[in-house]
Amino acid sequence: DSGVTQTPKHLITATGQRVTLRCSPRSGDLSVYWYQQSLDQGLQFLIQYYNGEERAKGNILERFSAQQFPDLHSELNLSSLELGDSALYFCASSVAAGRYETQYFGPGTRLLVL
Amino acid sequence: AQTVTQSQPEMSVQEAETVTLSCTYDTSESNYYLFWYKQPPSRQMILVIRQEAYKQQNATENRFSVNFQKAAKSFSLKISDSQLGDTAMYFCASLTGTASKLTFGTGTRLQVTL
Numbered sequence: 001d002s003g004v005t006q007t008p009k010h011l012i013t014a015t016g017q018r019v020t021l022r023c024s025p026r027s028g029d030l031s032v033y034w035y036q037q038s039l040d041q042g043l044q045f046l047i048q049y050y051n052g053e054e055r056a057k058g059n060i061l062e063r064f065s066a067q068q069f070p071d072l073h074s075e076l077n078l079s080s081l082e083l084g085d086s087a088l089y090f091c092a093s094s095v096a097a098g099r100y101e102t103q104y105f106g107p108g109t110r111l112l113v114l
Numbered sequence: 115a116q117t118v119t120q121s122q123p124e125m126s127v128q129e130a131e132t133v134t135l136s137c138t139y140d141t142s143e144s145n146y147y148l149f150w151y152k153q154p155p156s157r158q159m160i161l162v163i164r165q166e167a168y169k170q171q172n173a174t175e176n177r178f179s180v181n182f183q184k185a186a187k188s189f190s191l192k193i194s195d196s197q198l199g200d201t202a203m204y205f206c207a208s209l210t211g212t213a214s215k216l217t218f219g220t221g222t223r224l225q226v227t228l
Contacts (some may be wrong), residue, residue: 002160043205045215056214088157092216100166100209101145103185103216105159 003027003048004093004106011085012112018079021109025072030076033103034041034066038087049074050096081113116141116208120219127196128227134181135191135222137206147209148182148189149216154202162204165189193224201226 003026013019025032034046036059045058049068060066063081068074078085088108094101117140127133139148150162165173172180177197181190181202194202206219 002158031214035216041221043216043218045217048214058215089152090159092159100145101214102149102161102164103209104161105151107156107158110157 002104002106004029004091004104006089006091009107009108010110010112012114013081015081015083017113018077019081019111021076021089021091021111023074023076023093023106025074025091026104029093029095029104030072030091031094031096031101032068032072032075033092034060034074034076035090035092035105036087037090037108038084041087044093046076051068061105073081078111083113086111086113092095115222116143116210116217118206118208118217118219119133120206120222122222123220124223124225126225126227127193129196130197131196132192132194133196133224135193135206135224136206137189137191137219139187139189139206139208141187141208141210143210145210148180149209150178150180150191151205151207152200152202153205153220153221154199159205196226198226198228200224 005024031050046060048056067078091106092103148165152160177194203221207216
């Protein structure tokens with residue numbers, strides 16, 4: 001158990017809908033990262049937050065957004081969902097936002113868009 | 115851009131034997147970190163081992179060790195005394211100074227058999 005929690009574990013929804021994925025980092029970690037794992041794209045970095053502020057952005061679609069709250073939990077919002085958004089979404093956390101921080105992953109949220 | 119290549123999509127090893135998974139990477143950075151993550155059937159991403167590029171000594175964690183060849187940009191994982199619980203997908207990843215994101219390879223599926 002990495003200490004990173006994600007809810008829900010599974011999510012089934014329809015195209016065009018909006019969902020929110022939640023992540024709580026390990027105790028003491030200030031930085032949160034979101035990754036998407038899909039069959040065709042592999043594991044891809046989406047976005048990073050550090051202590052409430054956006055720090056780095058990857059291949060995140062405009063339909064997706066994220067935020068980190070004062071209690072350091074983070075939410076990833078996915079809207080206007082398409083079939084291709086079906087994937088496993090991971091949250092990871094690290095102590096700080098330094099360049100070489102080891103990232104510990106949560107169990108993931110499996111999203112299925114029908 | 116950083117790239118990580120895992121050229122072995124699948125491998126098989128018998129219980130108690132040793133297996134080596136290959137990984138090559140490309141980066142223009144002078145300092146970086148390299149990781150191996152394990153993803154068992156539960157889909158959890160578990161950190162196996164970490165190597166700092168500035169360290170000449172190869173990292174070791176119990177039955178897991180790496181062969182880090184900086185000039186060749188090679189980072190292989192050796193699993194000794196393989197156990198059934200080692201059955202998983204193994205991902206090689208790099209972390210560089212220009213971005214906080216992990217760049218993953220496509221993974222190697224390892225099957226440990228009796």
